[in-house]
Amino acid sequence: MRIFLLFFPVFFFCGLLHAQTVKVEYGGDPLPDKDRKKIEQFLQHEVDFYSQFGLPDTLSLQLYVFENRREAIDYLESINVSLPIKASGAYSPKLQKAVILGRENGRERSLAIIYHELSHHFVSQILGKRPPSWLNEGLSEYFEHCTIHKKAVRHTFTEYEQGRVRTMYMLGEVNLPTFLK
Known part of the structure; x- marks a missing residue:
């Protein structure tokens, strides 16, 4: 087994210019x-x-x-x-x-x-x-x-999640335009 090390600092600004x-x-x-x-x-x-x-x-x-x-x-x-x-x-x-x-x-x-x-x-x-x-x-x-993706990180729906949303819509449990926003 090969082991290697790399230290990766992540710097970004959030709120009052707070570095992480x-x-x-x-x-x-x-x-x-x-x-x-x-x-x-x-x-x-x-x-x-x-x-x-x-x-x-x-x-x-x-x-x-x-x-x-x-x-x-x-x-x-x-x-x-x-x-x-x-x-x-x-x-x-x-x-x-x-x-x-x-x-x-x-x-x-x-x-x-x-x-x-x-x-x-x-x-x-x-x-x-x-x-x-x-x-x-x-x-x-x-x-x-x-x-x-090139410009952002996006959540992807699994087939289960897609089916669940479809069922919720069909049962009237979710307002689709509101959900999509």
Whole structure:
């Protein structure tokens, strides 16, 4: 297993010109530059969002991404982190470490899992080690289904979400023009 490090500072201005710094230590298997760039762009988007809720000025995070799921599981066992069944990633608030379990399901899917695990880190930093599960997973799921475009980060609807909105509209539970705004 190859391990490499990179510290990435994120600086942006929010509110009263308040700077935010996030240091990311990458580990596991090397990521292509294109993927690291997307992760860092998305990281800035999440920092911008979470800073509204009291995110500390300086944060550190370890992000370990593995090509092979078995290597990732072995690594998690070596650091005494248990893995939920069928999980594609894990976050340890105690270690401030996110581990992505294999990129076998494709590049875009693994990036989505990274965005999900990064969200867990930020929620943990704001609310403590044991945030409410519904909030922690809800925000993480939201960010997992976001994609980076040239000018912005956008949330994409899954087929389930599209079907649910369609059902809500048909039942009169949602006003479509209001919903679209």
